[in-house]
Amino acid sequence: MKFPTEPASSAAAFLRQYQETSDRARRSIDAKAFADACDLLADAYEQDRIVFVCGNGGSTAIANHMVCDHGKLVATGTALKPRVISLSHANEMITAIANDIGYDQVFSHQLDLLARKEDVLVVISGSGTSPNIVKAMEKAEQIGMPTIAMTAFSGGPCRKMADVSLHVDVENYGIAEDLHQSLMQMIAQYIRLKNMDPREIATTRF
Secondary structure (H helix, E strand, O other), X not given: OEOOXXXXXXXXXXXXXXXXXXXXXXXOOXXXXXXXXXXXXXXXXXXXXXXXXXEOOHHHHHHHHHHHHHHHHHHOOOOOOOEEEEOOOOHHHHHHHHHHOOHHHOOHHHHHHHOOOOOEEEEEOOOOOOHHHHHHHHHHHHHOOOEEEEEOOOOHHHHHHOOEEEEOOOEOHHHHHHHHHHHHHHHHHHHHHHOOOHHHHOOOOO
């Protein structure tokens, strides 16, 4: 669904329209895909595999946030010790690769250096068409890594390439990023809940 399609009559009207569009987009997320993403990441954490995550622009912030919430928070109150690495974080490495090789390889080259078979790649891309994200997906396939893609708009190549596609049916980058952030948080909280002592859940802040 495309949003907006015309100027809003007021700030209050825009707020309502944004909320309504966001609610519809949230309901478009496939429940089975969400469950599959939870299972794939939980298994990676249990098996001590590394989870790599990447994105551009606002999606970089979500990728970096995932290091915290799928690392420190998932480990809190559980026996899990997740290893999560953001490929969007190391400015020194990103600029070196971009300068010497090409910006389209800033993520794939890091995977070539760091990743191993059965590690996991999570990509976050509103369009699903960013060349550096697509190349990361291709590299993951070469290595033998399962992949999760969070996309919106048409989903682009990433939606089709991913083993698990968490697609948000909306054509608005702001709402897409809102919901990708929410998905990242929901997966973290679900995995944490599944691995906590049930007696501690009611007294724990989430």
